[in-house]
Amino acid sequence: MALLLLLHHAAPELSLSLRAAHVHHHLRGEEADEDARWCTRLCEELKIPFEVLHLGEPMPPRGVSPESWWRRERYRLLAAEAARAGCAAVLTAHTLDDQAETVLLKLLTGAGPRGVAGIRPRAGVVVRPLLEVRRAELRAFLAAAGRAWREDATNQDTRRPRAWVRHRLLPLLEARFPRASEHLSGLAGDVARDEELLGELLGRQAPWLQPGESVPSTQLRQLPEALLARWTLQIASGLPLREPPSRRQLKLVAAMIHGGRPAAVDLGRRWVLRRHGDRVSLLPPPCPPFESQPAGGRVTLPGGWRATLGEAPEPQATYRVWLDPRILAASPVWRSLRKGEGWQEAGCKSLARRLAAAGVPGPWRAAWPVLEAGGRIVWVPAVGVAVAWAGTGEAGVAATLEEPWQRRWK
Numbered sequence: 001m002a003l004l005l006l007l008h009h010a011a012p013e014l015s016l017s018l019r020a021a022h023v024h025h026h027l028r029g030e031e032a033d034e035d036a037r038w039c040t041r042l043c044e045e046l047k048i049p050f051e052v053l054h055l056g057e058p059m060p061p062r063g064v065s066p067e068s069w070w071r072r073e074r075y076r077l078l079a080a081e082a083a084r085a086g087c088a089a090v091l092t093a094h095t096l097d098d099q100a101e102t103v104l105l106k107l108l109t110g111a112g113p114r115g116v117a118g119i120r121p122r123a124g125v126v127v128r129p130l131l132e133v134r135r136a137e138l139r140a141f142l143a144a145a146g147r148a149w150r151e152d153a154t155n156q157d158t159r160r161p162r163a164w165v166r167h168r169l170l171p172l173l174e175a176r177f178p179r180a181s182e183h184l185s186g187l188a189g190d191v192a193r194d195e196e197l198l199g200e201l202l203g204r205q206a207p208w209l210q211p212g213e214s215v216p217s218t219q220l221r222q223l224p225e226a227l228l229a230r231w232t233l234q235i236a237s238g239l240p241l242r243e244p245p246s247r248r249q250l251k252l253v254a255a256m257i258h259g260g261r262p263a264a265v266d267l268g269r270r271w272v273l274r275r276h277g278d279r280v281s282l283l284p285p286p287c288p289p290f291e292s293q294p295a296g297g298r299v300t301l302p303g304g305w306r307a308t309l310g311e312a313p314e315p316q317a318t319y320r321v322w323l324d325p326r327i328l329a330a331s332p333v334w335r336s337l338r339k340g341e342g343w344q345e346a347g348c349k350s351l352a353r354r355l356a357a358a359g360v361p362g363p364w365r366a367a368w369p370v371l372e373a374g375g376r377i378v379w380v381p382a383v384g385v386a387v388a389w390a391g392t393g394e395a396g397v398a399a400t401l402e403e404p405w406q407r408r409w410k
Contacts (some may be wrong), residue, residue, distance in 0.1 A: 001042070002132060002138035002147040003093035008046050020050045021081050023074045026058045031153060038150055049085075053077040057300065067160075068242050077135045079125055079163070084312070094119050094128045095136040101165050103188050106243075114233040114243040117195050118188030118288060132185070199228045206231050209316035211239075212361030214281035218258045228254055232273070240404070241268040256280075285369035290334035295371060301334055304404035305369050319381035322396035324389050330373035339367045343377055346384050358382040369401055 007018055021326040022033060036052050043050035055077070060069030077088045094162050103207045106115035113286045121131050130138070142149055158164045173180040206223055207215040220228060236245050245253070245267050252265045255389040256275050264274040270285035287303030304316070310328050313320050355365050360382055371379040377391045381401040391397065 001147065002044070002142055003091060005045070005145065005147065007091070008048065018043070018048050019085055019087060021050050021053055021078055022050070023053045023055060023077055025055045025070060028152075028154070034149055035152075036406060037235050042066075051081060053081055067162075068240075070299045072240065075126065082125060088125075089127045090125050091127050091129060093130050093138075095130050095133055095138065096185045097166075097170075097181055099131055099188055100170065100184040101162055103184045104165050104169065105161060109243060110246040110248075111244050112229065112233055112250055113191055114195060114230075114237060116188065117192040118185075120192065134181075143259075153213045195230065195233075198227065199234060202227055202231055202234060209235050209280070210359075211282050211284045214276075214279040214361050217257055217275060217278050217280050220280060225254060228257065232267075233271070236267050236271075239267065239269075239271050241271065241305065243268065245287050262379045283363055284361050286363035287404075289367045292333040292335045292372070293315070295332035295334045296328065297333070301369055303364075303367055306402040307334055307369060307371075308398065308400045309371070310397045310399075313400045317400035317402040319401040321379055321399050322391040323378065323385065323399050325395070325397050326393045327373060327378060327389060327399075329399060332371060332378065335372055337370055337380075339366070343380065344384070345377070345386055347378070351380060351383065354380075354383050363401075371399060 004018075004020055007016060010016065011018055020039070021045050022036055024036050025034065028035075034135070040050060040052070054072070057073070057075055060066050075090075081087075082090050083206055102118045103116055106118065109115075115247070119126055119128060119131065139149075149223065154160065155163055156167070158167055170181065174217075177183075202223075205227065207219055209215055216267045220231065223231060232250055232253045234245055249265060251266060252262060253273055256262055257263055257280065260275060263276075264272050268270050272283045274281050287305075290302040293299060293301055295307070295309045296308070298311050300306055309323075309332060337351055337355075341351050343351055343354075346354070348354045351368075352365050355368055356362070360368060370377055373389070377386060379399060
């Protein structure tokens with residue numbers, strides 16, 4: 001509320017063109033519905049274009065932190081809406097208090113330096129212009145402007161770690177150390193600057209790892225201990241982990257690189273750094289193969305793949321092709337690659353080997369999605385399209401596949 005009003009007041013002076021979006025999670029019943037209606041009325045009053053974005057899958061997969069899942073999905077929806085509307089950035093209203101809470105949570109849960117660096121002022125298309133402003137200042141601004149706002153009732157539930165820190169721990173600290181939140185936020189900024197510098201140094205001395213790739217362990221053994229820890233944290237920062245690797249995990253990675261034991265380290269959620277001989281590889285969690293799933297429109301496949309057919313292409317999808325429009329009437333399905341399957345049209349006896357050559361990680365080849373129609377392969381992402389089904393952008397329909405590890409919004 002405060003961010004939107006501040007931007008609305010400043011828009012003429014800064015030559016800003018504003019749009020607003022609200023993510024409806026469909027988790028709090030009538031209260032959440034009223035949140036969306038409130039935002040709609042406000043934007044109508046201010047004459048700001050507005051969209052309500054709906055979370056299609058409100059409940060996260062089993063074994064995944066709900067808060068982390070909802071946060072990633074929120075940013076995914078906001079980024080997609082920004083791309084659709086041609087916006088230059090997504091602005092969120094995180095405050096200095098949010099930063100202090102985050103630093104405390106990271107410290108208390110054993111996160112390494114990257115976690116303690118807290119919320120970034122800028123991450124990709126996301127910008128947080130109020131990160132040095134106190135929450136109380138924004139409430140005072142709204143009160144002076146005669147503006148009310150809405151509160152999410154779940155933010156009062158002290159069974160949730162962040163709410164406990166916000167309502168119990170930080171008030172105690174500030175009663176004894178009045179500038180505690182400012183100092184915690186300042187620490188995050190200092191650590192973030194150090195991390196940025198170390199990242200630049202790492203870029204000159206060590207190879208980066210993408211899922212399914214491997215690098216020589218000899219190059220990593222030459223890194224000082226502090227840089228090797230930062231290398232691990234940098235790799236982990238691009239993965240959908242609940243938390244950055246802990247100090248214990250960082251020590252295990254160092255032992256693996258220098259001594260070969262353990263042979264593998266789980267960074268979290270079954271993302272594994274593995275040493276085999278003189279190579280170190282990054283392996284994603286294995287995905288189970290799945291049976292045929294209807295392919296029309298936008299779907300989420302078992303294991304977390306996102307696929308579209310006949311929809312506007314997802315901007316973050318690595319794999320995209322244009323197909324003949326006949327595909328929409330051919331009862332297309334997505335299914336996993338079958339064991340030992342080849343594809344005569346592509347001239348390969350083993351699609352698994354072709355996927356390996358294309359850099360697809362081993363744990364995911366058995367579940368790799370294949371688009372099929374009438375019992376025949378139409379498209380194998382990373383391999384190719386059947387000639388009979390190829391289309392063009394002007395007279396075709398788009399098909400895309402997004403791998404689970406590509407969803408990196410924080």
